[in-house]
Amino acid sequence: MVKVIITGSNGLLGQTLLGLLLKEKESYQVIGFSKGKNRSGREDFNYVSIDLTKKENLKEKIQEIQPDFIINTAAMTQVDDCETNKEDCNILNVEVVKWLGDVSKEINAHLIHLSTDFIFDGKKGHYKETDTPNPLSYYGLSKLKSEEVLIHSDIEFTILRTILVYGEVNDMGRSNIVLWVKKMLEKGEEVTIVNDQYRTPTYVDDLALACKISIEKKATGIFNISSNKLLSIYEIAQQIAEVFDLNKNLIKPISSIKLNQTALRPAKTGFDLLKTNKELDFHPKSFKEDLKKFKEKLKKN
Numbered sequence: 001m002v003k004v005i006i007t008g009s010n011g012l013l014g015q016t017l018l019g020l021l022l023k024e025k026e027s028y029q030v031i032g033f034s035k036g037k038n039r040s041g042r043e044d045f046n047y048v049s050i051d052l053t054k055k056e057n058l059k060e061k062i063q064e065i066q067p068d069f070i071i072n073t074a075a076m077t078q079v080d081d082c083e084t085n086k087e088d089c090n091i092l093n094v095e096v097v098k099w100l101g102d103v104s105k106e107i108n109a110h111l112i113h114l115s116t117d118f119i120f121d122g123k124k125g126h127y128k129e130t131d132t133p134n135p136l137s138y139y140g141l142s143k144l145k146s147e148e149v150l151i152h153s154d155i156e157f158t159i160l161r162t163i164l165v166y167g168e169v170n171d172m173g174r175s176n177i178v179l180w181v182k183k184m185l186e187k188g189e190e191v192t193i194v195n196d197q198y199r200t201p202t203y204v205d206d207l208a209l210a211c212k213i214s215i216e217k218k219a220t221g222i223f224n225i226s227s228n229k230l231l232s233i234y235e236i237a238q239q240i241a242e243v244f245d246l247n248k249n250l251i252k253p254i255s256s257i258k259l260n261q262t263a264l265r266p267a268k269t270g271f272d273l274l275k276t277n278k279e280l281d282f283h284p285k286s287f288k289e290d291l292k293k294f295k296e297k298l299k300k301n
Contacts, residue, residue: 006032006071007034007073007100008034008073008074009033009034010035010036010040010173011073012165014074016204020205020209036049053091055095055099069109070112072100076139077139080263082142083137083263086138090142094146094149110158113158115147115159116143117199120266122197122269126270126271127271129222136263136264136265147159156218156220158221158223161271164176164236166179167203168294168301169204181237181251185246185247190250192252192253193253194233195232196232197233197267199226199233199270200227201231202227202284203227203294207225210282213281219279225276225284226284227290239288243292
């Protein structure tokens with residue numbers, strides 16, 4: 001029986017992971033850590049209501065549980081908020097990772113940590129795990145610092161870098177690009193989308209599966225997890241309209257400069273997935289293929 005703590009178990013990835021691991025109750029004992037009440041709509045796992053930014057309490061709880069794996073899905077990910085609230089961003093995105101690393105060392109646990117394409121400056125795109133980071137935003141910098149914490153530690157760790165995660169779970173705290181575009185178009189409202197930023201979006205079911213594979217293979221090091229085809233965010237919106245049979249003409253392109261966002265975004269990211277294909281034996285598909293799977297899932301629910 002593998003004992004797993006999921007931090008941020010109320011979030012999109014957290015809830016998706018709960019669903020995936022709890023399908024195999026004979027193999028996994030799952031403990032969810034999140035702030036406030038359990039929002040997952042499930043009661044078949046141990047839920048701990050906890051403020052991760054309270055260091056001693058966090059360490060104490062983990063030591064009580066003695067997990068084999070900790071999957072850290074908790075983070076401050078709103079890029080502009082991180083730019084204006086650097087202190088809060090630093091505590092959750094960097095300090096908490098240090099504490100998780102310290103306690104993992106004490107109890108000999110394997111830490112799986114989520115990172116982002118925003119550690120890169122977006123000048124070249126199609127990034128490999130070995131490419132040199134150069135973040136443009138405080139959010140990107142905080143995630144890079146969190147990676148460095150683990151790289152310079154002597155614990156067993158896995159870093160899964162990912163891009164524009166989308167999907168749907170119970171009682172969602174925030175939306176994502178697919179749900180937002182879909183909702184706006186369903187209401188018949190115009191959507192203004194940047195056409196000069198390029199990404200390979202990630203279906204949350206794929207990301208959860210990558211976490212599970214990392215446990216099964218005891219994979220260590222850094223891996224890229226995203227879809228396999230680079231698209232502009234405008235093209236992403238167009239494909240959402242196509243798959244969900246909505247009006248593409250409501251989608252209007254805009255350049256990044258005109259958006260006037262607080263934090264800078266990398267122009268072109270996207271990942272090279274060769275290492276992921278080879279070492280994890282995991283072969284992500286195109287955004288459109290994943291979107292069709294997501295559409296089927298929404299129909300069932």
